[in-house]
Amino acid sequence: MSDASAPEETPVSTAAAAPPESPEERYFNREQSWLAFNQRVLAEARNPAYPLLERLRFLSISGSNFDEFAMIRMAGLIGQVRTGTGTLSIDGKTPAQQLAAIALKLRELELGQQAALTELRPLLEEKGLSIRGGDLDDKVAESWLQQQFIDQIIPVITPQAIDPAHPFPFVANGGIGVLFSLERNEDGSRLVEMVLIPAALPRFIRVPAEHTGTGIVTHVAIERLVQRFAPLIFPGFSIRGDGVFRILRDSDIEVEEEAEDLVRFFRSAIQRRRRGQVITLELDESFDAESEDLLREKLGLDQAFITKTLGMIGISGLATVVAEDRPDLKFKPYTPRYPERVLEHDGDCFAAIREKDIVVHHPYESFEVVVDFIRQAAADPAVVSIKQTLYRAGNQSPVINALCAAAERGKSVTAVVELKARFDEEQNLHWAGELERSGVQVIYGFIDWKTHAKMSMVVRAEDGGYRTYCHFGTGNYHPVTSKVYTDLSYFTADPAFGRDAVRLFNFITGYVEPAQTERIAISPLNLRERLYAAIDNEIANARAGEPAAIWAKFNSLTEKGMIDRLYEASQAGVRVVLVVRGICCLRPGVPGLSDNISVKSIIGRFLEHSRIWAFGNGSPLPGDGATVYISSADAMSRNLNRRVEVLVPMTNPTVHDQVLEQVLLANLLDTEQSWLLDGETGEYQRVEDDGEPFNCHAYFMTNPSLSGRGGALKDSRVPRLALRKGAA
Known part of the structure; x- marks a missing residue:
């Protein structure tokens, strides 16, 4: 496979055009946008390539x-x-x-x-x-x-x-x-x-x-x-x-x-x-x-x-x-790879995480490593405590079984089971009963808010003290969807993340609102504000004549405040590139309003589900100085206002580069499964490649594991992803 590249666009000046004022001219209707999404899904039923x-x-x-x-x-x-x-x-x-x-x-x-x-x-x-x-x-x-x-x-x-x-x-x-x-x-x-x-x-x-x-x-x-x-x-x-x-x-x-x-x-x-x-x-x-x-x-x-x-x-x-x-x-069967770093440590998840942070890209890399993380914690005599959020776990859940086993072995186990997970309420009630019978402390979270954050926290006795290992994910702890949803799992033993995880669990289980966090942002407390601040920073850079860019990927964009902030960024000259799989109420490419914003949707073999934000932070994207986050939250009112969500910065340089320069960039480069949103009509048109088609799903299925292999990004066996100069 040859190197893949995509056009690098120059921000458009918007000084001469007055932005539209009426709601109908500024935003797409949510329900109409959903219908357009389902038309794209239906179009794949008539795709002769499948x-x-x-x-x-x-x-x-x-x-x-x-x-x-x-x-x-x-x-x-x-x-x-x-x-x-x-x-x-x-x-x-x-x-x-x-x-x-x-x-x-x-x-x-x-x-x-x-x-x-x-x-x-x-x-x-x-x-x-x-x-x-x-x-x-x-x-x-x-x-x-x-x-x-x-x-x-x-x-x-x-x-x-x-x-x-x-x-x-x-x-x-x-x-x-x-x-x-x-x-x-x-x-x-x-x-x-x-x-x-x-x-x-x-x-x-x-x-x-x-x-x-x-x-x-x-x-x-x-x-x-x-x-x-x-x-x-x-x-x-x-x-x-x-x-x-x-x-x-x-x-x-x-x-x-x-x-x-x-x-x-x-x-x-x-x-x-x-x-x-x-x-x-x-x-x-x-x-x-x-x-x-x-x-x-x-x-x-x-x-x-x-x-x-x-x-x-x-x-x-x-x-x-x-x-x-x-x-x-059917599609040729695909067997996910097991993260190489963990294999190099003879399957010891804790040893691998202790050495350096790990990001795992599902479904290309096995969800089994997440299950093994909990299983190993359940069996490890040095582990004293496990805390876990559960939103959708499926009808056969190895994670539930591992938590039950841990409690039966006398460990302190807390599970936050979200009863308000739509259409999974009955299954979650069943799991709550199973967990309680095994001695797990089951918490149902807030009455008004859904707990949608995906995280595990394991406390282990080491070196005369305790070390906290965390897993933060963009997807559910679900053995079936993990095979078809693209998601990210981030493992870290960074003490700052561990302290933040404690604050988040205390917020959910005891309603103890944290005064501050060191790394993560939490919805509905400060996640929106963290993203707004990052957007404002790009606006300031653009107005100062510095490089300014925002790349983001999520499932839906419906929140008016977030859309307006992105419009403001576009008008300041910030280049905004969005990958929004489903509903999008933002109108891209409207003169005077969103000239510098483009929106694409990827529909293919796997369901794009990971949420990623990247901000140039004074440098062109992609770059080492960029600020990169993964999240459980979409850019929707419910996620920012009525759900407990988590926004996690990628502070480790290797993980940062893997998420930005491989996962996110590959989504931007995709041509074979991508649709571009027309900001005037609300219609989507398939992307036309220029003779160099690129399929991000095929790319990740056919290339070596990214997990824990920082050097792999520079390895000649891994095709380099890069932007190319020139207008779009």
């Missing part, structure tokens, strides 16, 4: 993304309209105006999803994998399916009559059902019946190749089987009409300030969420008109979004098909 099941995975992700958007964001706007309590969005729109704009985009998104599925179906069939609705043309498969339906499905489903003598059935959040309009053959009487698909049944019924006439593995949507074999459910009736539907409900949980017992509150709230107000209703385009009227009436669809489709209902369900064991249709 294996077919990976394209199907992106299609499924676009569906699950929309489901969460509806259950949380749309539900919030509908609630504001209903109660008349809505506030204006950052771009000056009322909740009702935002909902109207969303409706126009949703149809476009739904049509794009169906088009992608239509494109993928024949391509997958050529490879021996078929996705079917009710359009079976394989008599052998149909015969097998009919017997499966009789033996495995009919005993589980429950047809329910809809009439004055029967209450309308409850349809769970995410529930799929089929409504039938029937006529009794004997007397011509009419009846409406509902069949809800139980959650215990698979979304698709898999027909093995040996049970098809074509030798092709076939996945058939279960709701279409119910339609196809309805005569077996309703003998003696004629089917006059039918239709499949799916609903999504309001799923947000608002914590009540007067809640006396958070565990009891969340157990109750999770139950209530399953019965929340209906937000969206998906229907077949050919849904029986009489049945549709009944459904609308009984579900109480005041202000709900209703969409109709000729294709598949519930695109997120395609995740079942993606799980098919076809490695030839």
Whole structure:
């Protein structure tokens, strides 16, 4: 692989242009920006460079993304309209105006999803994998399916009559059902019946190749089987009409300030969420008109979004098909490297960290080192204390197991379990119980704020005293997401970081607000102020004629104060380059406002999740004098105002260079997976390479480990990343 480089841009003078003043001209709407993000995800489903099941995975992700958007964001706007309590969005729109704009985009998104599925179906069939609705043309498969339906499905489903003598059935959040309009053959009487698909049944019924006439593995949507074999459910009736539907409900949980017992509150709230107000209703385009009227009436669809489709209902369900064991249709398996420094110390994490700070780049470098850090602490007789934050840990967590083992061995173990981690509340309640049963001191943090900081602290008896080892991360302690999310883990035994970690844990567990910190910044106490000060420093340098630049990477940028500060920097002549994967309310490249700001988004094999800030500090970027931070926080109001987050400076020179000159710079250089944001339209366009394409994911997958190898940056085996002169 040849050296990679990117254009170095000269700041634009903004003295002649007056910046726009209206909110609509200054900011993008958050919800519209999210929809644009999901369009980029959907675009990957039609990317011919990807294996077919990976394209199907992106299609499924676009569906699950929309489901969460509806259950949380749309539900919030509908609630504001209903109660008349809505506030204006950052771009000056009322909740009702935002909902109207969303409706126009949703149809476009739904049509794009169906088009992608239509494109993928024949391509997958050529490879021996078929996705079917009710359009079976394989008599052998149909015969097998009919017997499966009789033996495995009919005993589980429950047809329910809809009439004055029967209450309308409850349809769970995410529930799929089929409504039938029937006529009794004997007397011509009419009846409406509902069949809800139980959650215990698979979304698709898999027909093995040996049970098809074509030798092709076939996945058939279960709701279409119910339609196809309805005569077996309703003998003696004629089917006059039918239709499949799916609903999504309001799923947000608002914590009540007067809640006396958070565990009891969340157990109750999770139950209530399953019965929340209906937000969206998906229907077949050919849904029986009489049945549709009944459904609308009984579900109480005041202000709900209703969409109709000729294709598949519930695109997120395609995740079942993606799980098919076809490695030839997926990305080539990738095995993360284990950090070399730790291996050089015979697997002793503490010895490796004690020698020098370490940064680990997931998923290219194994998350197992983080687990080993906790496991080793649990087994080490010299370790006296472990403290750990847990936001999302997954349903099989080696970190939880290690903490339980440590407590059972008599160590002092404290776990901060965040109950307010959306859609993981139930799992976290389970883990809290497991930890408490093992003797771990479980803390639930603040009622109003989520504890989103990712950190571990291990205290070890050494040399007649105690030494503190810290892990700070940008991602969750989750064994599954760590394989597909790009994140950074920073290990240090620097006493100043250790003292700050103690202050942060005391703040969370005892509400003891630290008077000051030596290294880290903490949200909502001083993280915003630390970043503002760094931006202001760049503004001062630019006005003094010194080099001034800001590079940053995060998932979302929605906080008005941060956006305005970056606008001010641009107007002062600071070159600002942002990598924002998802939502971005900042308008780049607007004359007089943001001439010196560019925004790109990277969507690829891995989900970009790490948060990094770099400030030139009087020198061009990248450079040894730059100030570099990693963080658990995005540039959003919730992260800066309503969450406990951490901002960690990279003070060790080796780690500093690795994060700045490899991780961050590679993201800036990427062309193959990058999209540029148009500051006028809000649309994203794929980056066009100039004949030298660069893929940051491929770069890190194919190059030696960066962990603890400062010399590797100058090693000829590692391609040098550099900016090149010239205008963009």
